[in-house]
Amino acid sequence: MNAVLFLFFQRMRVPLIVLISAYAIATAGFSLIPGIDDSGDPWRMSLFEAFYVVSYTGSTIGFGEVPYPFTPAQRLWTIVSIYLTVIAWLFAISSIIAMLQDPSCRQAIERARLQRSVRGITEPFYIVCGHGDAGRLLAHALSARRQRVVVIDQDRDSIDRLLVEDLGATVPAFCMDASLPDNLSEAGLRSRWCAGVLAVTGSDQTNLKIAITTKLLNHKAPVYARADQRATAENMRSFATDHVLEPVAEFSRRLRLALAAPDTFRLYHWLSSGPRAVLPGNAMPPRGRWILCSFNPLGRALYRTLTDLGVAVTVIDDGTHADLPEGSVSGRGTEAKTLAEADIHSASAVLALTRDDADNLSILITAREMNPELFLAARENAGANHALYEAAELDFIGRPSLVVAGSILSQISSPQFQTFLTLMQAEDNEFSARLIERLHHGHDERPPQIKTVRISPKRSPAVARALEAGEAVLLEDLCRDPRHRQTLLPVVPLLLSRADTELLCPGPDTVLESGDRIMFAGPAHAEAQVDKTLFQDRALHYVRTGEDDSASGWRRQRGANAA
Numbered sequence: 001m002n003a004v005l006f007l008f009f010q011r012m013r014v015p016l017i018v019l020i021s022a023y024a025i026a027t028a029g030f031s032l033i034p035g036i037d038d039s040g041d042p043w044r045m046s047l048f049e050a051f052y053v054v055s056y057t058g059s060t061i062g063f064g065e066v067p068y069p070f071t072p073a074q075r076l077w078t079i080v081s082i083y084l085t086v087i088a089w090l091f092a093i094s095s096i097i098a099m100l101q102d103p104s105c106r107q108a109i110e111r112a113r114l115q116r117s118v119r120g121i122t123e124p125f126y127i128v129c130g131h132g133d134a135g136r137l138l139a140h141a142l143s144a145r146r147q148r149v150v151v152i153d154q155d156r157d158s159i160d161r162l163l164v165e166d167l168g169a170t171v172p173a174f175c176m177d178a179s180l181p182d183n184l185s186e187a188g189l190r191s192r193w194c195a196g197v198l199a200v201t202g203s204d205q206t207n208l209k210i211a212i213t214t215k216l217l218n219h220k221a222p223v224y225a226r227a228d229q230r231a232t233a234e235n236m237r238s239f240a241t242d243h244v245l246e247p248v249a250e251f252s253r254r255l256r257l258a259l260a261a262p263d264t265f266r267l268y269h270w271l272s273s274g275p276r277a278v279l280p281g282n283a284m285p286p287r288g289r290w291i292l293c294s295f296n297p298l299g300r301a302l303y304r305t306l307t308d309l310g311v312a313v314t315v316i317d318d319g320t321h322a323d324l325p326e327g328s329v330s331g332r333g334t335e336a337k338t339l340a341e342a343d344i345h346s347a348s349a350v351l352a353l354t355r356d357d358a359d360n361l362s363i364l365i366t367a368r369e370m371n372p373e374l375f376l377a378a379r380e381n382a383g384a385n386h387a388l389y390e391a392a393e394l395d396f397i398g399r400p401s402l403v404v405a406g407s408i409l410s411q412i413s414s415p416q417f418q419t420f421l422t423l424m425q426a427e428d429n430e431f432s433a434r435l436i437e438r439l440h441h442g443h444d445e446r447p448p449q450i451k452t453v454r455i456s457p458k459r460s461p462a463v464a465r466a467l468e469a470g471e472a473v474l475l476e477d478l479c480r481d482p483r484h485r486q487t488l489l490p491v492v493p494l495l496l497s498r499a500d501t502e503l504l505c506p507g508p509d510t511v512l513e514s515g516d517r518i519m520f521a522g523p524a525h526a527e528a529q530v531d532k533t534l535f536q537d538r539a540l541h542y543v544r545t546g547e548d549d550s551a552s553g554w555r556r557q558r559g560a561n562a563a
Contacts, residue, residue, distance in 0.1 A: 004105075004112045011099045015092040017368055022088035026054040026081035028070050033073050043068070053078075058085030078216040094239065107175075111186065114172045118188040121148055126412075127187050127194065129178035129210050130201030133383035133401030134226070138198055141409050143167040143273050147195075150187050154176040173502040179209040181217060189218050190415055196242075196412065199225040200404055204232040210243045224408045228297070243411045243418075247400045248298050250407065251379075252305045257425070258285050258396075259309050263433040264425060270436075271521070272421065273399075274406030278445040279436070286375050287311060288348025293333035293363050295321040296381040298379065299353045314342045339370055349375035357385040361392055368374045416519040420495045424503045435505065438492050439521055448492075448521040453478070460534035466544075467514055473544065475518065476508035482532045482539035489529055491522030 009016075030050035037043045045053070049067070056063045057078060070078065099105050125148035128135050135151065139162070142149050151173040153159055159175045176183045178201065186497050188194055200212040204227055211225045221237045222242040227233035237243045257265035270279045288321040289312040292299055299315070303325065307314045315328040316338060331338030333352070344350070350367045352360035360378045367374055377396040389397045410417045424432065439448055457464040468471050475496070481487040496506040497517040503510070506518075520530065542548050 004108050007105055007108050008099070011102075011105070012092070012095060015095040016435050019085075019088045019092045022084045023051075023054055023058065026058065026077075026084055029077045029081065030074070031055065033071075033534075034076055035068060035071050035074055037068050054081055054085065057081050058089065060086065076108040084556045111174065111176075112189065114174055115186055117170065117172045118150060118186075118191070121150075121188065121191070121193055123148055124193055124195035125150055125191075126190065127152065127184070127189065127197045129153075129184075129197065129199045129207075131155070131162055131173070132200070132202055134200040134404040135198070135275070136162075136383070137274060137401060137405035138200065138408060139163075139171065140167060141405065142412075143171065144275070145167055150174070152176060152183065152187050154178075155203075164235065173367075177206075179206045179213075181213045184210065184213050185217065189214060189221065191519045192222045194218060196222045196224060198408055199223065200408070201226075204229050208232055208235060211236050212239065215239055215241070224411060226404050243408065245407050247403055248301045250403050251298060251398055251400075252301045255285070255302055255305050256309065259287065259306075259311070261425075261428045261429040261432065263436060264286055264427070264431075267424065267432045267436050267439075268421060271450070272406050272410050272417075273447070274409055275449075277402060277406060277447050279440060280396070283375075285377070285396070286348040289346065290312065290344050290349045290351060291316060291333075291339070291344065291347045291367075292349065293317075293360075294354040295324055295328070296353060296355065299351075302353070302498045314347070316342055332359060334359055334366065336366055336370060339363075339367055344370045344374075347371065347374065349377065352376075352378040354379075355381055357381050357388070361388060364392060364394060410450060413450040414519045416452055416495050416497060416517060417450060419497070420504070420519060423495070423502060427504070435492070449524055449527060450494075450529075450539070451520050451522075451527050453520060453530070455512055455514055455518075462533065462535055462537045462540040463512065464514060465537065466540060467512070471544075473512045473540070474508065475506055475510040475512060477543045478512075478518070478530055478533055479508065479532070480543040482529055482536070482543055485543045489522065489526040491520045491526045491530060493518050494521050532553055 014219050027047065027050045030053055031045050034042045034044055044470055053066070058081065128138050129152045131151050131153035135153070139151055145467050148169065149167070149171050151159070151162060151171055153173070153175065154177055155174065156175050159173045162171065162173045174183070174187055176358045180182060189197065191363070197210060197214045201206040201207055207225045207227060211223045214221055214223045224243045224245070225236055225241050226245050226247070227236055228247060230246065233244045233246050254265060254269060257268055265284070266280045270277055290306055291314050292306075293316045294304055295303070295315050295317040303313055303315065315325055316331055316333040317324055317328060318332050319330055329338060329342045331341070333339060344367055350364060352363040354360055357380065364376045368376060376394045377393055377398065377399070379398045380386060380387065383399070386399070386469055391520055453460060455463055455467070463473050476491055479489050479491055479493070481489050495505055495518070496503040496510065498513060498515070520527065533543055538548070
């Protein structure tokens with residue numbers, strides 16, 4: 001607000017001086033020009049009476065000649081005062097209008113309003129830096145979870161689009177550079193309610209600055225940052241950035257899983273690609289020769305992954321990238337001649353990785369016409385083109401924005417998620433197939449929600465009281481419906497952490513202990529029923545024993561309160 005006041009007085013200095021001078025001259029004239037009272041005696045207005053007359057004269061209200069009829073000299077001065085003050089007002093008002101139309105003034109007013117709205121947030125919120133495809137997905141997903149969000153982006157058009165989107169809650173959106181510490185502070189970085197900072201801009205250097213600023217100004221706020229370059233990622237990890245996502249490394253990991261353990265890939269991709277992900281089909285990449293279009297950093301990483309797995313690869317590149325492997329074909333891949341030179345008819349798969357969506361689609365459509373049996377995959381660069389990729393009916397679409405947003409959301413949902421992924425990948429393919437069957441339920445293609453439950457007096461008071469009373473609580477008890485205990489909720493315990501032990505997919509007869517952390521996967525409505533069991537003594541007693549003994553729960557609650 002100080003910036004707005006400073007700007008106002010700076011721009012309005014001359015108009016205010018003109019307006020004050022006009023009123024001062026008019027007031028002085030009325031106080032100096034003599035008048036005649038009702039007795040015919042001369043009299044002069046006091047400064048207060050003169051200012052009173054000028055006030056209604058200058059505002060064109062016109063109450064009349066008070067307290068006595070004016071003399072011709074006073075009436076002449078009244079005419080002068082009217083033109084003097086009205087012109088001064090017109091000049092001041094036109095200056096105000098010009099100031100309000102100035103972009104810098106509107107920006108200052110908007111930022112002051114946004115700062116007030118951020119200061120008014122009294123619940124945990126996340127700062128999303130960058131409102132591109134990944135930032136938009138994160139803002140929508142977090143808002144859908146009833147978590148507050150503050151957005152920063154330099155692109156005015158992106159911010160304007162956000163303002164007209166229905167996110168279910170007011171989202172303060174700043175149009176400014178997130179790499180500047182003062183701007184992050186304005187967006188609420190220093191607030192005790194800041195739950196985390198998500199650095200997902202399109203610039204590695206900007207994301208790096210955001211991560212450094214957050215760690216220095218609010219080390220308690222976790223940082224989730226995107227890094228397209230390996231050097232940037234290592235730099236972020238060197239100062240303990242909480243979660244660094246490398247899209248290139250992530251795509252390489254998923255390609256390796258798809259070729260080595262198809263069901264593990266399906267489970268991995270489904271759970272870690274955000275709420276809009278769908279369970280991949282059973283058509284997995286073939287092991288025959290691949291044609292890889294573009295040897296950019298992503299293409300280079302996927303080439304190494306494929307060759308490490310013993311897959312033959314032919315690279316097509318337009319010559320803009322160095323160190324092409326032997327046998328590479330020069331060209332863009334959008335022409336049939338180039339694909340024929342790469343022997344498209346004997347290939348098993350084509351992977352289009354250019355940074356132009358039109359080129360990627362052109363490559364794959366041309367390749368399909370030349371060899372209809374090909375496995376077709378592409379990198380989607382812009383979310384706005386997703387409908388085109390879907391219409392092309394490709395076998396697999398790599399969406400960096402979905403990978404980035406999904407990975408960050410999973411980490412926010414449960415700090416155990418990365419541990420689960422690591423342990424899950426160490427299991428065989430059949431383990432993943434069975435887990436998909438348990439989670440999928442045969443009808444829902446959207447991924448389940450991930451939630452971590454901690455056995456403690458604060459996070460699960462009913463269970464904590466039961467354990468303190470010496471009662472045994474099984475993991476299966478938390479999975480029962482508190483309305484009908486014979487019905488098991490569609491939730492799956494994925495991981496149980498106890499001290500230094502990590503138990504993958506613990507059994508239903510696992511006895512819970514204080515301090516346990518259990519990561520569940522399931523729909524939102526089922527998680528609400530689990531919360532009832534965790535917090536309500538009566539619900540916990542019922543799922544454990546089948547007895548609806550409300551008195552037992554009341555006595556235990558009373559004993560806990562007395563203690």
